[in-house]
Amino acid sequence: MDTVLYEFRTAIRTSNASLLASTITPAPPAHDPGRLYAILRSTNSYSIEADVRYGLMQNNREISLTKARSAAWLDVYIAYYKVVVVLLDAEEKTNQGKLLEADWNRVYEAWKELVTTLIKGFNAGHFEGWTTPCLYVAVRCLREFAIKADEANTRTKGAITFNSGLQDDVVGALDKNDKLEDAARVINRIFGLCISDRASLDESRKWGVYYITNMMFKTYFKLNSISLSKNILRSLNATASDLPNFALFPKSHQVTFNYYVGVVSFLDEDYTRAESHLAAAHRLCPAVPFAHKNRALILTYLIPCRLLTTHVLPTPSLLAPYPGLQQLFGPLSACVRRGDLAGFDAALVAGEADFVKRRIYLTLERGRDVAVRNLFRKVFLAGGFEPVKDGQGGEAERLRRTRIPLAEFAAAVRVGTRADAREGGAGEGGLEQDEVECMLANLIYKNLMKGYISRAHGMVVLSKAGAFPGTGV
Amino acid sequence: MNAFPAYTSVPARRTLATPQAAVRPSVRETAFVGSKSLQPPPKPQKGVFPHGVREYVSRAFAEENSVSGIEKSMIEEKLKEIINDASTHGIMNTLDWDNHPLPQHIIQQELVSSSPRHERSPWQETASLSLNLDATHNAFANATTSNKKRKSFETDPVQNDNGDESTPPWRKAAKKNGFEDRITFANQAAAERMEKRMRKFHGGKLDESSKLPATLEKRRQRFETGKAGHPSPFSPRDATPASDIPEGPVVGTCQDLEKGYLRLTEPPRPETVRPLPVLRKTLDLLKMKWKNENNYSYICDQFKSLRQDLTVQHIKNDFTVVAYEIHARIALEKGDLGEYNQCQTQLRALYKQKLGGHPAEFLAYRILYFIYTCSRTDMNDVLADLTPTDKTQPSVKHALEVRSSLALGNYHKFFQLYLDTPNMGAYIMDMFVVRERLAALATMCRAYKQDVKIRFLTEELGFESDQECVQFLCENGAPQQLFEEKDDGVRFLTAKVGSIFETAKAAAFR
Numbered sequence: 001m002d003t004v005l006y007e008f009r010t011a012i013r014t015s016n017a018s019l020l021a022s023t024i025t026p027a028p029p030a031h032d033p034g035r036l037y038a039i040l041r042s043t044n045s046y047s048i049e050a051d052v053r054y055g056l057m058q059n060n061r062e063i064s065l066t067k068a069r070s071a072a073w074l075d076v077y078i079a080y081y082k083v084v085v086v087l088l089d090a091e092e093k094t095n096q097g098k099l100l101e102a103d104w105n106r107v108y109e110a111w112k113e114l115v116t117t118l119i120k121g122f123n124a125g126h127f128e129g130w131t132t133p134c135l136y137v138a139v140r141c142l143r144e145f146a147i148k149a150d151e152a153n154t155r156t157k158g159a160i161t162f163n164s165g166l167q168d169d170v171v172g173a174l175d176k177n178d179k180l181e182d183a184a185r186v187i188n189r190i191f192g193l194c195i196s197d198r199a200s201l202d203e204s205r206k207w208g209v210y211y212i213t214n215m216m217f218k219t220y221f222k223l224n225s226i227s228l229s230k231n232i233l234r235s236l237n238a239t240a241s242d243l244p245n246f247a248l249f250p251k252s253h254q255v256t257f258n259y260y261v262g263v264v265s266f267l268d269e270d271y272t273r274a275e276s277h278l279a280a281a282h283r284l285c286p287a288v289p290f291a292h293k294n295r296a297l298i299l300t301y302l303i304p305c306r307l308l309t310t311h312v313l314p315t316p317s318l319l320a321p322y323p324g325l326q327q328l329f330g331p332l333s334a335c336v337r338r339g340d341l342a343g344f345d346a347a348l349v350a351g352e353a354d355f356v357k358r359r360i361y362l363t364l365e366r367g368r369d370v371a372v373r374n375l376f377r378k379v380f381l382a383g384g385f386e387p388v389k390d391g392q393g394g395e396a397e398r399l400r401r402t403r404i405p406l407a408e409f410a411a412a413v414r415v416g417t418r419a420d421a422r423e424g425g426a427g428e429g430g431l432e433q434d435e436v437e438c439m440l441a442n443l444i445y446k447n448l449m450k451g452y453i454s455r456a457h458g459m460v461v462l463s464k465a466g467a468f469p470g471t472g473v
Numbered sequence: 474m475n476a477f478p479a480y481t482s483v484p485a486r487r488t489l490a491t492p493q494a495a496v497r498p499s500v501r502e503t504a505f506v507g508s509k510s511l512q513p514p515p516k517p518q519k520g521v522f523p524h525g526v527r528e529y530v531s532r533a534f535a536e537e538n539s540v541s542g543i544e545k546s547m548i549e550e551k552l553k554e555i556i557n558d559a560s561t562h563g564i565m566n567t568l569d570w571d572n573h574p575l576p577q578h579i580i581q582q583e584l585v586s587s588s589p590r591h592e593r594s595p596w597q598e599t600a601s602l603s604l605n606l607d608a609t610h611n612a613f614a615n616a617t618t619s620n621k622k623r624k625s626f627e628t629d630p631v632q633n634d635n636g637d638e639s640t641p642p643w644r645k646a647a648k649k650n651g652f653e654d655r656i657t658f659a660n661q662a663a664a665e666r667m668e669k670r671m672r673k674f675h676g677g678k679l680d681e682s683s684k685l686p687a688t689l690e691k692r693r694q695r696f697e698t699g700k701a702g703h704p705s706p707f708s709p710r711d712a713t714p715a716s717d718i719p720e721g722p723v724v725g726t727c728q729d730l731e732k733g734y735l736r737l738t739e740p741p742r743p744e745t746v747r748p749l750p751v752l753r754k755t756l757d758l759l760k761m762k763w764k765n766e767n768n769y770s771y772i773c774d775q776f777k778s779l780r781q782d783l784t785v786q787h788i789k790n791d792f793t794v795v796a797y798e799i800h801a802r803i804a805l806e807k808g809d810l811g812e813y814n815q816c817q818t819q820l821r822a823l824y825k826q827k828l829g830g831h832p833a834e835f836l837a838y839r840i841l842y843f844i845y846t847c848s849r850t851d852m853n854d855v856l857a858d859l860t861p862t863d864k865t866q867p868s869v870k871h872a873l874e875v876r877s878s879l880a881l882g883n884y885h886k887f888f889q890l891y892l893d894t895p896n897m898g899a900y901i902m903d904m905f906v907v908r909e910r911l912a913a914l915a916t917m918c919r920a921y922k923q924d925v926k927i928r929f930l931t932e933e934l935g936f937e938s939d940q941e942c943v944q945f946l947c948e949n950g951a952p953q954q955l956f957e958e959k960d961d962g963v964r965f966l967t968a969k970v971g972s973i974f975e976t977a978k979a980a981a982f983r
């Protein structure tokens with residue numbers, strides 16, 4: 001405990017926030033791997049209070065804390081000691097393979113106690129604004145311990161609770177995440193603690209707002225209640241004018257925040273907004289090895305986003321540094337480019353599990369339109385040109401054939417879906433023709449193709465100028 | 474209705490029995506199956522002591538376990554008593570003999586019964602220890618059935634009086650002999666809860682007739698349901714709500730087939746709850762009534778009470794699944810989404826318990842329902858949970874194709890699928906077919922110039938007849954002049970539709 005308190009005094013004296021935060025981190029620092037055990041051995045639950053009090057008072061001259069402040073820190077370190085005791089116990093049991101005995105609930109509750117103590121201290125004004133990073137540690141570990149506790153609970157009790165009280169139905173709750181939900185509530189309090197700080201900006205907890213918000217997002221995503229993220233965004237918007245300029249926040253906060261807002265909009269099908277946030281995150285995220293994973297994550301959503309908004313496919317050079325993404329999007333985008341419908345469907349099926357896990361399946365699926373567009377564009381190009389009439393200029397002004405029989409598109413779809421190979425030539429059955437018309441109608445409706453279908457003549461009449469917008473023809 | 478006499482003694486017996494049983498329902502069950510089937514008293518079983526018992530006995534007499542001041546004869550006496558007890562209750566094989574307190578320790582505890590904790594246990598009168606032992610022993614020796622044995626406790630003045638059951642026996646410092654001091658290791662709170670619950674169940678109007686087969690059957694069933702899948706009635710979750718909520722399953726005694734639904738605000742009384750055999754008959758009756766009368770509000774009410782009875786009795790088996798499935802289907806048919814969703818949620822959890830039923834059918838409904846609600850998050854979750862086997866099920870396959878056809882705007886395929894929907898999926902599809910027709914019309918009117926035959930629209934949009942198609946178009950704002958009579962039938966002037974269907978579509982999807 002002495003080392004911790006020594007570092008505490010140093011941190012307070014030098015206003016070193018990261019050092020201070022490290023003294024309440026429930027993991028040993030790299031340079032002192034045995035720290036937690038040392039703490040455990042150095043004292044016991046009976047004398048911990050006296051020990052810490054002594055440690056704080058003894059050298060109070062060098063840091064000159066007020067009585068109230070040092071009492072607040074006293075509570076924090078007593079709580080910290082209690083965490084260490086139960087944490088080491090749970091870790092030992094886990095390491096010994098006694099998974100069922102490791103009591104992560106107790107660890108969670110102990111840590112929550114510490115977090116509550118911190119919140120109380122901040123609320124009472126005992127902790128200064130620069131110590132806000134302590135809250136980061138608090139929130140980060142709260143989430144981790146909650147997840148571990150929930151996992152342990154699921155192991156012991158199973159995922160389904162059955163009702164036993166005065167309920168009408170047999171089953172109580174599915175997918176229990178009691179602790180994490182509880183953690184979300186605590187984090188929300190901390191969010192409030194940061195965003196509502198009235199101190200002047202250079203001494204404000206407002207600088208912690210985005211970090212906490214990001215943790216909040218992360219928790220909501222894990223809880224699968226992503227829609228709750230919007231509440232946070234709403235309260236951020238409401239206080240936007242009081243917050244420091246977004247660009248002044250640490251870059252890591254900015255990138256993560258942009259990423260989450262991007263993904264939330266993405267899942268909301270607001271692809272334009274999603275694209276702008278994801279692009280911003282991508283731009284800010286440094287192209288360095290340690291950020292590799294984050295860049296890949298951002299691209300996971302940015303690529304499908306672009307496919308829908310601007311029909312832009314990832315270039316091989318963009319995907320090259322990320323083998324994972326290459327595997328994910330490589331085959332699919334090649335098929336879109338080629339207009340290979342059968343290949344597209346196969347790639348979608350092959351990657352379904354991965355796509356669904358990342359929640360991009362339903363978006364990528366719509367990329368089929370682009371594939372169809374590319375296929376029909378080939379039909380158009382293959383159709384060649386109208387015969388040159390008299391009085392017209394040279395090669396450059398030749399007109400493409402814009403009246404194309406429906407049958408040609410139907411043939412293209414059969415080639416594209418390899419229908420001939422599959423069904424031994426289904427022929428021009430009325431059904432298939434109708435389905436091709438349906439595809440054409442969709443392209444026209446979605447403005448991927450300009451023109452109209454004339455059923456009476458069995459023709460598609462394409463626009464003379466830019467039949468396929470954005471593709472150069 | 475005249476009730477079940479021997480129950481009077483049951484509560485007493487159960488509470489006093491090692492309350493450990495409370496957390497081990499299986500023990501409880503065997504215990505009572507044993508007593509109800511009136512197996513011959515302990516004697517015949519004596520020859521076949523399980524290994525654990527033999528170990529226990531040898532430990533009792535082992536030198537290192539001897540306690541000064543307690544004689545071998547006392548230990549013998551006590552041992553006999555313990556083993557007899559275990560045997561009559563059929564817990565011989567289930568009792569944790571390795572951790573069971575040795576007889577000498579039990580006797581010792583009886584001797585030093587002066588701590589306040591012991592006030593709760595009325596039966597350790599030190600002075601009359603040996604006498605007590607004798608008494609119990611005699612009680613056993615004389616007892617021919619377990620019922621009689623229970624009777625031996627009814628001699629207690631407090632318990633004799635059925636009306637006075639509000640005071641648990643251990644609250645009174647009655648002089649009491651017995652061997653239940655083995656409870657030393659037990660959880661008193663659990664025992665109290667158990668007792669409380671028992672009192673609730675029996676409401677104190679029970680009298681002598683427990684040997685009637687019906688009663689026995691009911692009792693058997695009670696313990697079965699208790700076992701049916703509620704591993705620990707005393708899980709911490711249960712401990713939080715108001716303590717007077719009974720933690721275990723209620724056991725119904727009601728014989729009425731029909732019962733209206735009433736939301737519970739207090740623990741259910743057994744006489745208002747129908748046990749499983751009755752509920753089975755109820756379900757048959759309800760099915761018949763639904764077929765003949767088709768009165769939804771009555772049926773829904775009845776089903777809700779049926780579900781409630783299943784819940785309070787903790788019945789989770791194939792019958793539960795059947796009941797929920799039928800209610801879900803009926804609710805679906807009547808478009809009662811609230812009730813349907815409740816059933817669907819329950820079914821999902823029940824299917825996870827592998828209790829049979831039709832998981833594929835209801836998975837398909839779930840997918841179709843999420844198409845209806847346009848909830849992409851939920852849809853993604855469903856897709857994430859699909860197993861390869863699920864995808865091969867015809868109904869699931871159909872639902873997935875419906876989903877993908879709509880995602881791609883393939884109205885042609887969608888309406889073909891609509892006309893060929895398995896099970897009752899069409900009831901869900903009906904809910905979004907109108908808006909999909911409008912969406913398709915909006916697309917078609919943009920793409921087709923001049924006109925299309927009404928016949929074509931009828932086929933593409935899955936209408937039954939041209940007439941129905943025209944009616945739909947008119948109802949959604951297509952004016953008369955857009956229809957044109959020609960030699961080969963009526964045509965619809967798509968080129969002049971403008972934004973009629975676009976607006977209607979936007980409204981339908983809102």
